[in-house]
Amino acid sequence: MLQKRQILRQKVLSNTEIRPNIFLLKVASPEISVSATPGQFCMLRVTEDKSNDPFLKRPLSIHWINKDTGEIQFLYRIVGRGTELLSLIREGEEIELIGPLGQGFKIEDKEIPIIVGGGIGIAPLLFLADILRGTRGVVILGAVTKSLLLRLGAFKESGLEILVATEDGSFGNKGLVTEVFDRLMARLDESDRKRCMVFSCGPFPMLRALYHLCKIYGVKCQVSLETFMACGTGLCLGCAVKAREGFLHVCKDGPCVDAKLIDWEG
Amino acid sequence: MIDLKVKIGTLRLKNPVLLASGTCGYGKELSDFLDVSMLGGIVVKGISLEPRKGNPPPRICETPCGLLNSIGLENVGVERFIREKLPWLRDKGVTVIVNCLGNSIDEYKELSGRLGNVDGIHALEINISCPNVKKGGALFGTDPELTFKVTKAVREETDLPIIIKLSPNVTDICEIARACQEGGATAVSLINTLLGMAIDIERKRPFLGNIFGGLSGPAIKPVALRMVWQVARCVDIPVIGIGGITSFKDAIEFFMAGATAIQVGTATLIDPTSSEKILSGIIDFMKENNYLKIADMKIVD
Numbered sequence: 001m002l003q004k005r006q007i008l009r010q011k012v013l014s015n016t017e018i019r020p021n022i023f024l025l026k027v028a029s030p031e032i033s034v035s036a037t038p039g040q041f042c043m044l045r046v047t048e049d050k051s052n053d054p055f056l057k058r059p060l061s062i063h064w065i066n067k068d069t070g071e072i073q074f075l076y077r078i079v080g081r082g083t084e085l086l087s088l089i090r091e092g093e094e095i096e097l098i099g100p101l102g103q104g105f106k107i108e109d110k111e112i113p114i115i116v117g118g119g120i121g122i123a124p125l126l127f128l129a130d131i132l133r134g135t136r137g138v139v140i141l142g143a144v145t146k147s148l149l150l151r152l153g154a155f156k157e158s159g160l161e162i163l164v165a166t167e168d169g170s171f172g173n174k175g176l177v178t179e180v181f182d183r184l185m186a187r188l189d190e191s192d193r194k195r196c197m198v199f200s201c202g203p204f205p206m207l208r209a210l211y212h213l214c215k216i217y218g219v220k221c222q223v224s225l226e227t228f229m230a231c232g233t234g235l236c237l238g239c240a241v242k243a244r245e246g247f248l249h250v251c252k253d254g255p256c257v258d259a260k261l262i263d264w265e266g
Numbered sequence: 267m268i269d270l271k272v273k274i275g276t277l278r279l280k281n282p283v284l285l286a287s288g289t290c291g292y293g294k295e296l297s298d299f300l301d302v303s304m305l306g307g308i309v310v311k312g313i314s315l316e317p318r319k320g321n322p323p324p325r326i327c328e329t330p331c332g333l334l335n336s337i338g339l340e341n342v343g344v345e346r347f348i349r350e351k352l353p354w355l356r357d358k359g360v361t362v363i364v365n366c367l368g369n370s371i372d373e374y375k376e377l378s379g380r381l382g383n384v385d386g387i388h389a390l391e392i393n394i395s396c397p398n399v400k401k402g403g404a405l406f407g408t409d410p411e412l413t414f415k416v417t418k419a420v421r422e423e424t425d426l427p428i429i430i431k432l433s434p435n436v437t438d439i440c441e442i443a444r445a446c447q448e449g450g451a452t453a454v455s456l457i458n459t460l461l462g463m464a465i466d467i468e469r470k471r472p473f474l475g476n477i478f479g480g481l482s483g484p485a486i487k488p489v490a491l492r493m494v495w496q497v498a499r500c501v502d503i504p505v506i507g508i509g510g511i512t513s514f515k516d517a518i519e520f521f522m523a524g525a526t527a528i529q530v531g532t533a534t535l536i537d538p539t540s541s542e543k544i545l546s547g548i549i550d551f552m553k554e555n556n557y558l559k560i561a562d563m564k565i566v567d
Contacts, residue, residue: 007538
């Protein structure tokens with residue numbers, strides 16, 4: 001019989017607040033580090049408490065992986081009780097998790113990768129940028145203001161060209177990532193645009209605006225989606241999002257999907 | 267020597283742990299984590315005559331010790347189930363119970379007739395209790411007369427064991443259970459989810475796309491246990507206990523209340539191997555307490 005996948009219990013290396021309410025969680029997980037691809041996620045149990053409250057695991061995309069050391073990272077923001085409890089886990093403690101899960105980004109060698117991330121949505125994109133090291137790729141990172149710009153130094157290490165947008169102009173270009181993307185596309189010629197593949201994650205309105213620009217420029221686009229999830233493994237069908245036809249299930253069909261499959265007005 | 271086997275009419279289960287409908291897909295989805303064939307059986311995702319897309323999102327909402335869902339019986343329809351999903355289960359030697367949903371008595375009849383002629387299906391669980399669909403579902407399960415009619419209609423259509431899945435959203439669960447027995451049901455399973463809701467106070471609207479949803483998980487276990495206790499004492503047919511079972515201790519409580527078998531539902535969503543752990547916990551408990559059969563655990567009152 002085939003080896004069954006395990007529910008892993010792994011050691012927490014650190015769980016640090018890098019900005020107010022934003023945490024970088026590092027976990028020793030050789031199993032996940034060897035098999036995961038950029039864009040995939042894990043389900044994490046946020047507490048060792050046996051009280052069944054909170055009851056569900058939490059889905060977090062894999063932020064970065066060090067295949068040599070077996071370290072995996074998650075970047076998350078405290079948004080509710082689950083992530084608040086997760087933030088209390090300390091170095092040396094164990095965490096229960098399942099992964100890697102779902103569909104990652106589809107990467108083709110001949111493409112010019114354009115990575116676009118907004119706010120905490122940059123979480124799944126560092127692992128991707130690292131994998132795309134040495135390509136002609138461009139990374140566009142956005143935040144409301146300079147102090148909320150996340151992991152800029154880590155993205156720079158990928159060697160890709162980095163463009164930054166802050167809404168208040170406190171760092172990089174003033175404005176939205178979509179405006180930076182628009183200008184970037186405008187200066188590329190038709191044949192280069194055809195070779196571009198956009199990889200994006202961020203708030204829904206940002207993804208929608210980005211998808212509309214991609215349509216105008218004739219550029220392919222993949223997005224990483226976020227929804228409420230119960231199981232993360234395709235059992236409950238709870239993570240449905242509206243698609244052009246019927247629904248997509250974020251845990252199995254995604255989280256990374258071709259943007260044209262989504263019903264953006266739904 | 268402990269005997270874990272249980273009988274539900276002509277249905278023979280190697281052990282009393284089943285996977286509950288809607289929390290285990292069609293079995294294959296779980297197979298990365300679990301050897302489904304080592305369990306008593308699987309109750310597959312509810313099947314209707316035609317495929318159903320399900321309800322608009324959001325479909326789930328976590329609540330204290332529980333989960334609200336309004337999936338809306340998204341399923342591939344009976345023909346695709348038979349063609350694409352059943353062969354895998356048959357090959358693995360899994361005991362398959364098909365959860366059936368109709369919009370009318372005629373649809374329940376047609377569905378059970380269709381499934382009754384297919385190799386690899388061991389029993390039907392008739393879903394007259396789904397709170398998340400407009401027609402059918404709970405409409406039947408909250409009315410004793412309609413419950414009787416559906417049960418009788420399905421009974422006349424197939425020789426397979428018939429398990430009627432009951433709704434807790436009723437005033438008198440025994441009245442409904444007796445209607446099942448009179449209609450010729452082999453067994454009853456209970457409870458389905460409790461009708462509930464949540465409101466998003468920031469957006470100032472109901473949280474779930476379908477407004478109402480079904481509450482499951484440890485939060486509902488006391489209600490489920492009470493109803494299983496009642497039903498086990500008002501009908502003579504076997505009772506299958508469902509509702510918030512997440513540990514072997516929960517399962518033992520249901521056996522003590524009078525359940526012949528149990529279903530693990532929402533717990534599988536959090537830990538896909540829950541059912542396996544519950545089964546091994548049951549075995550250990552029986553050994554330590556010198557129980558030889560599942561039925562020996564029932565509290566005699």
